[in-house]
Amino acid sequence: MYSLTPLELDALQLSLRVAFFAVALSVPLGIAAAWLLARCNFPGKAVFDGIVHLPLVLPPVVVGYLLLVLLGREGLIGRWLYEVFDITLAFTWQGAAIAAAVMAFPLMVRSIRLALELVDRNLEAAAFTLGAGSWNVFFSITLPLISPGILAGCLLAFARSLGEFGATITFAANIPGATQTIPLALYSVIQTPDGEFPALRLAILSVVLSFAALAVSEILARRLRTRLAG
Numbered sequence: 001m002y003s004l005t006p007l008e009l010d011a012l013q014l015s016l017r018v019a020f021f022a023v024a025l026s027v028p029l030g031i032a033a034a035w036l037l038a039r040c041n042f043p044g045k046a047v048f049d050g051i052v053h054l055p056l057v058l059p060p061v062v063v064g065y066l067l068l069v070l071l072g073r074e075g076l077i078g079r080w081l082y083e084v085f086d087i088t089l090a091f092t093w094q095g096a097a098i099a100a101a102v103m104a105f106p107l108m109v110r111s112i113r114l115a116l117e118l119v120d121r122n123l124e125a126a127a128f129t130l131g132a133g134s135w136n137v138f139f140s141i142t143l144p145l146i147s148p149g150i151l152a153g154c155l156l157a158f159a160r161s162l163g164e165f166g167a168t169i170t171f172a173a174n175i176p177g178a179t180q181t182i183p184l185a186l187y188s189v190i191q192t193p194d195g196e197f198p199a200l201r202l203a204i205l206s207v208v209l210s211f212a213a214l215a216v217s218e219i220l221a222r223r224l225r226t227r228l229a230g
Contacts, residue, residue, distance in 0.1 A: 004205075005198070005201075007176075007185060007189075007198070008185070008201060008202060008205060010176070010177055010180070010185075011180055011181055011182045011184075011185040011202065012182065012205065014093060014096075014177075014178075014179070014180065014181050015162050015181040015182045015209075016162075017093060017097075018093060018096045018097045018100050018161060018164075018168075018181055019097075019100065019158045019161035019162050020158070021094070021097035021101075022097045022098070022100035022101035022104060022157065022158075022161040023101075023104075023108075023154050023157050023158050023161065025097065025098065025101040026101045026104060026105050026108050026154075026157055027108070027150070027154065029105070030105060030108040030109050030112055030150075030153060030157075031112055031150065033048075033052055033105075033109045034109050034112035034113040034115075034116055035116065036048065037049055037052070037109070037113050038113045038116035038117050039116065052105070052106060052109055053106045053109075053110075054106075055102055055103050055105060055106055056106045056107075059166065060103060060164070060165065060166025060167040060170075061166045061167070061170050063099070063102055063103060063166070063167040063170075064099055064166060064167035064168065064169070064170025064171040065170055065171075067090075067095075067098065067099055067102065067167065067170075067171040068090060068170060068171050071089045071090060071095070071098070071171070072089075072090040072171075073088055073090060075090075078090065090171060090172065091171075091172055091173045091175065091178075091179065092172060092178070092179065093172070093178060093179055095171050095172040095179070096164075096168045096171070096172035096179045096181065097161075098171070099164060099167040099168045099170075099171045099172060100160070100161035100164040100167070100168060101157075101161070102167065103160060103161070103164050103167050104156070104157035104158075104160035104161050104164070105157070107153065107156040107157055107160055108153035108154065108156065108157040109153070110153070111149050111150075111152050111153030111156055112146060112149050112150055112153050114149060115145070115146035115148065115149025115150070115152075116142075116146055116149075118149075119142060119145050119146060123141055123145075124137050124141055124142060127140070127141055148220045148223050149220075151220050152217045152220040155213045155214070155216050155217035155220065156213070156214070156217050158213050159209075159210045159213035159214055159217070162181075162182065162206065162209050162210055162213070163183060163206065163210060164181070164183065165183040165184065165187070168181065168183075168184065169184055169187070174187065174188060176188075182202055182205060182206045182209075183206065185202055186199055186202040186203060186206070189202065
């Protein structure tokens with residue numbers, strides 16, 4: 001009753017792997033995008049901002065289809081990856097992680113951007129007057145100050161990745177043991193006879209994981225506000 005079935009265990013392990021990998025992919029790009037949006041003015045900034053946040057408003061299936069066009073074995077980039085490096089991303093767990101990363105990316109960027117906008121610029125200016133270089137200021141002052149925002153963004157992206165369905169099933173398919181995360185396993189069991197109870201168990205598992213990630217994210221967000229206010 002309380003132990004995980006093989007289906008649940010496989011889906012849980014794959015979901016955690018996909019979510020962790022998605023967050024790892026997103027962090028450096030998320031920091032760079034948030035910095036550009038928070039600190040830089042350049043031609044086309046509004047367009048760049050729209051592209052970053054596009055996955056929030058696009059149907060996930062559309063995102064998955066675009067990934068298939070770009071990164072599929074016959075895609076614009078995917079063909080080159082396959083021919084040169086023998087790398088296939090579509091219909092693999094790595095592809096599922098990429099789909100999850102794309103869908104979760106805007107949430108991470110928004111969290112890091114908010115943290116950057118709350119940083120006291122006078123602290124950075126003081127470091128510059130003391131002779132510190134740009135990279136030194138970033139790693140010694142800015143990065144520690146925004147670290148709670150980065151962690152909060154990572155957890156939001158992690159929670160979003162755990163629940164990703166549309167882009168994943170389009171780009172990575174629903175392959176048991178290979179790309180079948182918890183949402184995809186839930187989709188499969190509700191289409192089988194007597195699948196109500198297994199579906200309920202998977203739904204509860206998904207809720208618990210997502211709620212835990214969101215709770216930790218809220219705690220970190222409060223610490224960020226307190227830290228920067230002080």
